[in-house]
Amino acid sequence: MKKLILFFATALLISCGNDKKEEKPSMKIGSKTEKKVSPSNSSEDGVVTVMITGNDQMKFNKSEIRVKAGQKVKLTLRHIGKLDKNVMGHDWALLTKDADMDSVGRAATLDGDKEGIPEDIKDKLIVYTKMLGGGESDTIEFDAPPAGTYTYICTFPAHYMTMNGKLIVE
Numbered sequence: 734m735k736k737l738i739l740f741f742a743t744a745l746l747i748s749c750g751n752d753k754k755e756e757k758p759s760m761k762i763g764s765k766t767e768k769k770v771s772p773s774n775s776s777e778d779g780v781v782t783v784m785i786t787g788n789d790q791m792k793f794n795k796s797e798i799r800v801k802a803g804q805k806v807k808l809t810l811r812h813i814g815k816l817d818k819n820v821m822g823h824d825w826a827l828l829t830k831d832a833d834m835d836s837v838g839r840a841a842t843l844d845g846d847k848e849g850i851p852e853d854i855k856d857k858l859i860v861y862t863k864m865l866g867g868g869e870s871d872t873i874e875f876d877a878p879p880a881g882t883y884t885y886i887c888t889f890p891a892h893y894m895t896m897n898g899k900l901i902v903e
């Protein structure tokens with residue numbers, strides 16, 4: 734009886750071993766050399782989709798975004814941190830071409846408004862998202878402004894110093 738069990742056990746082991754061998758993927762040298770680089774923007778039906786994140790380290794993941802003049806832009810800001818919007822709020826606000834980042838940033842900081850956009854800087858902004866806390870996201874759609882280089886910032890008090898970047902419209 735023991736011998737029989739041993740026989741089956743051995744047979745099982747062998748068959749398992751065989752299965753494993755068959756499952757082993759065959760090595761194809763040089764077949765996967767093409768690296769897929771995910772683009773920062775994806776364009777579909779003439780609408781360019783832009784994904785940008787902000788984190789608890791007071792940083793955007795992008796310092797440059799490129800679009801074409803007049804193009805429809807669908808931009809999503811995602812706060813990938815955990816902190817509340819009262820302490821680490823993030824928004825994405827696009828400044829008018831002639832706006833000075835430091836003066837707009839300082840005005841937003843002095844105002845101390847952690848929720849919305851201070852009234853006195855609204856005329857310096859082309860478009861902006863909601864103010865977000867950790868885990869939240871907001872999507873806005875707008876037409877890319879005329880060609881040129883524009884600045885975007887987070888308007889949370891003092892964040893513009895580390896949270897800023899350029900929207901380059903070609």
Ligand code: CO
Pocket residue numbers: 787791821822823824887888889892896
């Ligand atoms: Co912020």
